[in-house]
Amino acid sequence: MRTLTWLLSSWLAFAGCALAVDAQEGFDDPVLNERYRALIREIRCPKCQNESIAESDAPVAADLRREVRRLIAEGASDDEIKTFLASRYGEFVLYRPRLTPTTLAIWAAPFVLLGLGGLVFWRIVAARVNQPLDEELPP
Amino acid sequence: MWRYVLPLAIFVGIAALFGVGLTINPNHVPSALLGKPVPTFSLPSVTDPDDLLSTQTLAGRVSLVNVWGTWCVECRHEHAFLVELARAGLPIYGLNVKDDRAAAIEWLSRLGDPYVTSGFDPDGIAAIEWGVTGAPETFLVGSDGTVLYKHISPLTRGVWERDFLPLLEEHCGPADCPFLAAVGGP
């Protein structure tokens, strides 16, 4: 997704960016703006009912957005920004769980389940391939 | 044969998870600072701009750090109890967040000032360092400079006895907490 949004920026460059109208809640630079928008969608508002800070109207969400803008402007990487917020508000505020021994199962799940599915498919087909096809009955 | 029992087994597992889940409060998010040293911050005092509230101020003693603001309706509910704790000798420091200085001074003089010092944080910068999400919030800081506990919502006597006292009894050395005699449990 991040590559998608990064490549999107070239489209934005053609589409034109905002004139310098006090872009309070974003960046004039389309690349930075895309990073900002992508990041704030991944940070959870710590006081809301399951909303990102991009969506939430809560004051703490506005504060966190301001922090993200400040950190981007200071040149911090996405990982550094997430670490900054997680060390103050907990892993809870990251919608994309970071890969740790605890979350390994969470990130491995799609492949494990797909693998199990493949196994089930193979066993069933292997059994059925050896069974008689029986004649085509009238519908 | 076991594959017919598997769905039931999976269901039992999920049901057990839900049973446990019913005992958990999903809205309770523990602080990320628990067991960690007090964050680095420095704020001028609300009442006296030359006075400072910083990480150093909190060092070497057991104290409470209380987040408040005059805009915070629920903060009034805990104010009287904070004054009581302060009178018993417990050092309480305030973080006055997103507030107007004059209003804050007026509030303290009208309702009583339980704080040794209150840090003035109009933009919420130090609040972010503390992982504050609103007010009222109260942190229990140990004499070794670590954050022992965080409570969100007004600090009442019930909360104090249930959540803070056990931690204090465990943490306090012989001379650390003289106030315990006055505000100890029943």
Added chain:
Amino acid sequence: MIPEFGQLALALALCLALVQGTVPIVGAALGRADWMALARPAAAGQFVFVAIAFGALEYAFLNDDFSVLFVAEHSNSALPVFYKATAAWGGHEGSMLLWIAVLAVWTMAVAAGSRSQPQEFASRVLGVLGIVSAGVIAFAFITSNPFTRLIPAPADGNDLNPLLQDPGMIFHPPTLYVGYVGMAVPFAFAVAALLTGRLDKDWARWTRPWTVVAWLFLTVGITLGSWWAYYELGWGGWWFWDPVENSSFMPWLMATALIHSLAVTERRGIFKSWTVLLAIAAFSLSLLGTFLTRAGVLISVHAFASDPTRGLFILGLLAIFSGGSLLLFALRARNFEAEGGFKLVSREAFLLANNILLVVAAGLVLFGTLAPLIVEAIGLGKISVGPPYFNLVFLVPAVPLVALIGVGMHTAWRTMPGDALLRRVRVPAIVAVAIGVVAPFVFFDAASVLTVLAVSIALWVCASSLLDPVRRLVQRTGAPLTRGQVGMCLAHFGVGVFMLGATVTSAYNFERDFAARPGDRIEAGGYEFVFNGVRSVPGPNFVADEGEFELRDEGELLAVLKPQVRVYQVQQQPMTEAAIDSTVLRDVFVALGEPLGDNAWSVRLRVKPLIGLLWLGSGLMALGGLVAVTDRRYRVAVRKTEHATAQPAPGAA
């Protein structure tokens, strides 16, 4: 008085549901025709009393009876009349009554439509529905009574949550519930089959149309919810992987798998245990959704006021219905094993792969939704699993699934030579990939590998779905397509359309927040926005700040957009109403944020290409289901079995 009548009616409905749920099933086991015959009258009686109860609640709302607690909490005298009526399901208690009412309607439909079925089977089906009804009515009565009085009655009510004062609120919950609750019907058929000990092709042919109808309502219900969130919440998003949204999506995935599994059972008489298991799973996930929404176990904007007591009760219902049926499955399903071979390249194999992928997808969504709960339950702290995870991870089963749809449609039953299959599908495949690789660059200047892949697959499914209809139209040879086949093509075409919309709107949507003053011209997203300021506008029960934006493309005025920020009189919370200019190719979306002082306002601008395809695709899926359900073979079969209805077989429980 009327609310008390409603409460009494609910109590009587509970009694009748208990009768409906026990006597016919015992009667089937004992072979007693008179006990089995109680099923339909009991169901009819339950329906009447549930209707009275629901009517009583509506009466209380429409007459501003604030002495009823639920009405006082969710209504207001200034609330427009149609919202007073829909406020009946604007909170937990009333929505449970809606759940019960919808189940009663389904039960009546099954009671009427099952006359052609052998009595020992039909009585078991109605019996299971009776048990479910009894459980849910008991839940409502004991923990969530909508008729509780509030004495003394307040002068006026709390007003309906402003977010719910919207046309979407009229249609989304009832449609969703018809689908959600409708999963109880195939569930009842499956359990009845387990109890009877028999499951054959006739069973599948009878079960399938009921399942498809419930499925299509669920499709429409979910789509309405997504569309409503999109235009109502003011952020331009349409799916948040919120636990409550996931709770409606998982039954949908299982129901889709169920429909396809029924196809195999109906045709070949195999995959019987799969079908029964999927039917149980679809309904269990519906109940699970009911649990997650109301038990306070997970945080969600959609969650009703949570209460662990209610949660415990629903957990109990889950244990009885899901646990009970899965126990029955463990004991009896092995009797359904049947022989029937097929090769790797065959429709059966593709449908099997399809179902496995759908189950994997549902499993992933379930796991992701419950993961934070699991981590916390074992004491490893609090984490969040949100859209970044789901968006990525869901692609793992979804992309192969959609790709396989295009192939599976053209396979023959039992076996098919691989090269014959390739010959059938290669033209649409080549065309789709050719367009898919080129189009994103032509229209949008840049594309990632994932975007190209997704667009190609979406176009591939569309082309593949049209292959047979177009061929028959052009060649005019061969038998005309049956409605079942037309429905299938339409629904699969809808999947492709949906996927195209989802891919393009996710990859190429433009979003930016600005601070604007009256007179400012903002260039963004390929358009020009002229801000003409904000003025105050009154509404029936709110006051709004309305902004005016001219949407221009190279000077030419395309539309005037008027987003509002409303403050409702009673609840005093500001609420955004976005202004959207929709065309087939894109939505332009403008929302007002807050005043920034000095006449400036924060403004949210979004341009969302091809987002209309999401709603169109879903609509086509539902339409496909509707067409398929009217296939001749369901209507002919009814007439055939009507002639064949015999004495009830001696109890084989």
